[in-house]
Structures are given as C-alpha cells and as structure tokens.
Amino acid sequence: MLRSLTSAPRWLSRLGASRHALWLLGLASVLETLLVPIPIEVILIPWMIAEPHRRWRLAGVALVGNLAAALIGYGLGGLAMAQWSETLIPLFGGEAAYQTFQARFVDNGFVAILAVGVIPIPFQTAMLVAGASGYPLPLFLLAALIGRGLRYFGLALLVALAGEAALTLWKRHARPLGAGMTVLAGGWLAWELVG
Numbered sequence: 001m002l003r004s005l006t007s008a009p010r011w012l013s014r015l016g017a018s019r020h021a022l023w024l025l026g027l028a029s030v031l032e033t034l035l036v037p038i039p040i041e042v043i044l045i046p047w048m049i050a051e052p053h054r055r056w057r058l059a060g061v062a063l064v065g066n067l068a069a070a071l072i073g074y075g076l077g078g079l080a081m082a083q084w085s086e087t088l089i090p091l092f093g094g095e096a097a098y099q100t101f102q103a104r105f106v107d108n109g110f111v112a113i114l115a116v117g118v119i120p121i122p123f124q125t126a127m128l129v130a131g132a133s134g135y136p137l138p139l140f141l142l143a144a145l146i147g148r149g150l151r152y153f154g155l156a157l158l159v160a161l162a163g164e165a166a167l168t169l170w171k172r173h174a175r176p177l178g179a180g181m182t183v184l185a186g187g188w189l190a191w192e193l194v195g
Contacts, residue, residue: 022061029065033123034073040066041155048159055159059152063145066152070127070144077131105133110143117147 018024025043032040040062048055105112109130116126123144130140 022057025058025061026065026068029062030069030072033066033069033127037122044152044155045159048156049164052159055156056153059156062152063148066123066148067141067144070123070141070148073124073127074131074137074140077128078134079131080128081132081134105129105135109133109135110139113140113143114147117144118150123148 025047028043029040032038044058044062048058051058113126113130113135116123126144127140129135
C-alpha cells in the first residue's frame with residue numbers, strides 16, 4: 001500500500017492504510033473550511049509525499065470537501081442576513097453603506113473570492129460575505145473552485161516537483177507569504193468595497 005514510511009508519523013501510516021482515508025480527508029477539509037483554523041496542508045503535504053501516486057486524488061478530495069463546506073457557509077451567510085439583517089446592516093454602516101458594499105461586492109466579488117481561495121487564510125469570510133450579500137451562487141462556486149483548486153493542486157505540483165523538500169518550503173514560506181498576500185488582498189478589497 002504505502003511505500004516505506006519509516007520517516008512518516010505513525011498516524012499518517014494508519015491513515016493511508018484505512019479504507020476510509022479519503023472520506024476522512026474530505027471531512028477534514030469540510031471542518032477546516034467551516035471551523036478549524038488549522039490548514040489542511042498539515043495533513044495534505046506529508047500524505048502527498050508518502051503516497052505520490054495519490055497526490056492528485058488527495059488534492060481533488062480536499063477540493064470537494066472545501067466546496068461542500070463553502071456551500072454550507074454561503075447558506076449560513078444568507079441565513080444570517082435574513083434572520084439578523086437589522087443587527088448586521090448597521091455593522092456595514094447603515095442601509096446606504098450596505099447597498100454600496102453589496103453593489104461593489106457584486107462587481108468585484110469574483111476576484112475577492114478567488115484571492116481568498118488561493119491565500120492560506122480561512123475561507124469563512126468569503127463564503128459568509130458572499131451568502132450575506134446575495135452574490136450569485138454559480139459565480140461564488142466558480143471562484144471557489146478556481147481559487148481552492150489552484151491551492152490544492154498547486155500543492156500536489158509542488159510535491160511532485162520538490163518531493164520531501166515541499167514540506168520544508170511550505171513551513172518556511174506559507175506564513176510570510178500568506179500574511180503578505182492577506183494584507184495586499186485586504187487592502188485591495190477595502191479599497192474596492194469601501195472607496
């Protein structure tokens with residue numbers, strides 16, 4: 001099943017041998033997208049290194065789990081706005097400010113969702129705001145598919161090209177790159193949505 005995993009943690013060996021492994025990965029991706037602030041890459045990269053013949057399938061399962069969670073989050077955003085709009089709209093600065101925000105999000109939301117999908121930050125904000133603002137669901141899913149697809153399949157490509165060095169590269173550069181991209185994306189989004 002697995003190639004020699006003397007250097008891999010015991011949990012990874014057990015996970016890879018389980019017939020439920022892909023379902024567990026899908027569930028972990030759903031939980032990471034909805035609740036857990038621990039990036040799925042912590043599981044994905046070592047698993048892709050340990051089982052290189054499954055790296056593309058692992059990326060696909062993580063993507064499907066993320067998209068399933070994105071649908072739930074989108075629905076929760078819409079539900080929250082429907083239930084608590086009197087409380088939430090003042091947070092946007094009142095009805096006029098919310099309408100302006102909503103119009104700008106409709107105009108630029110695709111790029112914002114795409115950016116949040118690629119950047120290693122939690123995806124909850126994109127899905128909740130998209131649902132709350134009534135952003136078109138097909139466009140939301142397309143942006144999430146492209147953004148998260150680039151992220152997960154990009155990891156698989158990194159592992160294919162760099163092998164075990166991919167884990168070191170990810171550990172060294174994920175946080176500073178994510179922080180820098182988050183600041184840039186947040187600044188751009190604030191400029192577009194508010195200004």
